[in-house]
Amino acid sequence: MIAIKLAIRNLLGAGLRTWLSVIVLSITFILILLIHGFLEGWNRQAMHDMKEWEIGGGQYWHTEYDPHDPFTLEDSHRDIPSLFMGQANKGNYCPVLISQATIYPQGRMRSIIMKGIDPDQELLELPTSLLKGDFEEIPVIIGTAMARATKLAKGDITTLRWRDVNGTFDAAEIVVAGIFKTNVPTVDASQIWMSIVTMQELVSMNNEGTLIVISPEITNPHPVPGWEFKDTDSLLSAIISTIKTKTIGSSFIYIVFLALGLLAVFDTQVLSIFRRQKEIGTYVALGMTRKQVVGIFTVEGAMHSILAVLLGALWGIPLLAWLSKTGFGMPLSADEFGLAMAERIYPAYGIGLIMITLLLIVITTTIVSYLPSRRISKMNPTEAIRGKIQ
Amino acid sequence: MDNSKIINISGLVKQFPMGNNNFTALHNINLAFIKGEFCGVVGPSGSGKTTLLNIIGLLDNPTSGNADVLGHNANDLSVKEAAMIRRKHMGFIFQTFNLLPVYTVFENIEFPLLLLKMSKNERDKAVMDALEWVGLTDKVKSKPAQLSGGECQRVAIARAMVKRPDLVLADEPTANLDAEHSHNILQTMEKLNRELQTTFLFATHDEKVIQYLRRKITLDDGTVAGDITTSK
Numbered sequence: 281m282i283a284i285k286l287a288i289r290n291l292l293g294a295g296l297r298t299w300l301s302v303i304v305l306s307i308t309f310i311l312i313l314l315i316h317g318f319l320e321g322w323n324r325q326a327m328h329d330m331k332e333w334e335i336g337g338g339q340y341w342h343t344e345y346d347p348h349d350p351f352t353l354e355d356s357h358r359d360i361p362s363l364f365m366g367q368a369n370k371g372n373y374c375p376v377l378i379s380q381a382t383i384y385p386q387g388r389m390r391s392i393i394m395k396g397i398d399p400d401q402e403l404l405e406l407p408t409s410l411l412k413g414d415f416e417e418i419p420v421i422i423g424t425a426m427a428r429a430t431k432l433a434k435g436d437i438t439t440l441r442w443r444d445v446n447g448t449f450d451a452a453e454i455v456v457a458g459i460f461k462t463n464v465p466t467v468d469a470s471q472i473w474m475s476i477v478t479m480q481e482l483v484s485m486n487n488e489g490t491l492i493v494i495s496p497e498i499t500n501p502h503p504v505p506g507w508e509f510k511d512t513d514s515l516l517s518a519i520i521s522t523i524k525t526k527t528i529g530s531s532f533i534y535i536v537f538l539a540l541g542l543l544a545v546f547d548t549q550v551l552s553i554f555r556r557q558k559e560i561g562t563y564v565a566l567g568m569t570r571k572q573v574v575g576i577f578t579v580e581g582a583m584h585s586i587l588a589v590l591l592g593a594l595w596g597i598p599l600l601a602w603l604s605k606t607g608f609g610m611p612l613s614a615d616e617f618g619l620a621m622a623e624r625i626y627p628a629y630g631i632g633l634i635m636i637t638l639l640l641i642v643i644t645t646t647i648v649s650y651l652p653s654r655r656i657s658k659m660n661p662t663e664a665i666r667g668k669i670q
Numbered sequence: 671m672d673n674s675k676i677i678n679i680s681g682l683v684k685q686f687p688m689g690n691n692n693f694t695a696l697h698n699i700n701l702a703f704i705k706g707e708f709c710g711v712v713g714p715s716g717s718g719k720t721t722l723l724n725i726i727g728l729l730d731n732p733t734s735g736n737a738d739v740l741g742h743n744a745n746d747l748s749v750k751e752a753a754m755i756r757r758k759h760m761g762f763i764f765q766t767f768n769l770l771p772v773y774t775v776f777e778n779i780e781f782p783l784l785l786l787k788m789s790k791n792e793r794d795k796a797v798m799d800a801l802e803w804v805g806l807t808d809k810v811k812s813k814p815a816q817l818s819g820g821e822c823q824r825v826a827i828a829r830a831m832v833k834r835p836d837l838v839l840a841d842e843p844t845a846n847l848d849a850e851h852s853h854n855i856l857q858t859m860e861k862l863n864r865e866l867q868t869t870f871l872f873a874t875h876d877e878k879v880i881q882y883l884r885r886k887i888t889l890d891d892g893t894v895a896g897d898i899t900t901s902k
Binding site: 282285286289290292293294558559561562564565566567568569570571661662665666667 | 720724727729730749750753754756757758760762764766768770771772773777781782784785829
């Protein structure tokens with residue numbers, strides 16, 4: 281208790297030196313919260329959007345299906361089990377058929393993925409009801425990224441060429457029935473969506489699918505022969521690991537700030553011990569043990585972090601609260617970035633993040649304060665009393 | 671140990687390493703001090719006064735010989751035990767005052783009582799008593815930088831006396847003071863010595879201090895060259 285009382289008195293008495301270190305540490309504290317909060321907010325939004333637009337409550341994949349290898353599409357289709365068909369109307373399952381194709385917007389050839397989906401599905405946010413209109417050509421919907429890349433607009437007609445299950449090429453006219461805006465590039469980039477029944481007819485894969493999206497309400501999916509169930513965690517693993525990588529990358533920014541803050545504290549401590557030798561000698565003469573004096577200086581240094589947290593709370597809480605309401609406008613859109621990312625990201629700060637950050641600041645500052653303070657225990661008190669530099 | 675003797679030094683030698691050799695600061699010192707003495711170790715610079723005071727203050731150890739201080743042999747004490755004895759039974763007054771700059775006068779005087787873990791009420795009363803002894807009740811909230819040299823030394827005396835120690839060690843307490851302030855603080859210390867029976871031991875070569883001493887021990891080149899007691 282004495283060490284804390286004395287440390288507070290000494291710190292406040294040191295004036296500007298204290299506050300410079302405290303300000304740098306408080307900026308570090310808030311910066312860490314902000315960066316992590318931003319990434320956590322992005323993570324949450326990305327996962328939410330991906331569930332809403334693409335993966336639902338999990339997916340059954342054809343055992344051959346590999347989304348990263350388009351050549352697997354040729355073999356990754358089979359009859360949709362009656363279990364999925366029966367439930368489809370209830371909104372629990374949504375089969376998707378996937379195949380390669382080519383379109384010719386403005387006469388340019390472009391390889392795409394065509395996906396068939398039930399126009400009546402309600403599991404995903406995709407506006408598939410637009411596919412139900414009365415069109416002479418095959419109605420498709422595309423995302424804004426695809427529209428921008430192909431320069432296609434709503435109502436435009438272009439040629440679609442595909443190979444059926446036997447490898448035979450065929451072609452037909454498609455019309456863009458709608459353009460949807462999404463934060464999930466994996467349902468947008470180089471893709472067209474059409475009715476699954478239409479697509480099954482085009483590729484001669486009647487009643488076949490490549491994957492089945494299931495409702496989040498199905499908590500215990502059954503194993504189905506020939507289909508491999510992928511839960512949301514495994515389907516989101518790519519984005520989770522990408523954001524984790526970004527978190528590590530972003531950590532460098534605050535590590536630099538933290539290092540600056542700690543350097544300021546270390547410098548203050550070294551300077552204090554150098555300049556306050558007479559004071560150290562006086563403490564010893566008045567009956568403090570050297571260990572206690574080391575304690576005072578260590579607590580004094582560590583108190584920088586406590587003051588930094590208090591100061592950070594003073595200016596940081598309003599800032600963080602405001603940012604969590606207004607969010608960050610992102611300069612890149614999701615399709616340019618290649619990852620699910622909203623136009624505005626709203627930072628999310630958990631109590632765990634705050635506590636871990638607080639502990640990180642306090643522990644590192646205490647260590648940095650203790651290191652130079654150890655020197656006190658080696659000082660000769662009779663020389664320290666006279667202020668002789670040791 | 672004789673009950674009235676609070677310090678008993680016998681055959682004390684103190685050497686400091688100097689290059690490959692040792693420098694002997696104190697040669698075979700034999701001295702005893704009784705409770706309530708107002709005495710001083712006098713002599714020119716380098717005669718060993720401060721070294722002797724540091725050993726008596728348990729801030730340094732003898733190279734050989736014995737120094738029994740307040741019933742404890744300095745050679746047998748750990749650093750922590752020595753600190754405890756200083757904390758409870760000793761007060762220090764330094765040439766350069768050694769006040770803690772960020773503390774007020776009140777807090778400086780209160781400091782030794784905080785180490786003794788006294789209650790706030792007890793501390794407040796003791797500090798105010800000490801301030802009255804030295805006549806600084808109007809400077810309670812001042813910081814050392816706002817005081818004159820004489821006032822700083824009076825705060826240092828109050829800090830040394832506030833816990834009513836058995837022994838006060840004063841190393842050149844008037845070296846940084848003018849004549850008027852020197853006499854003023856010496857009168858204060860003499861008064862406290864008489865009223866509280868606290869033993870005062872000075873290290874000084876200042877004639878102004880020497881004239882107040884009732885016992886004068888002269889050190890010359892690390893040896894006791896004289897030990898004169900006068901009746902005042």
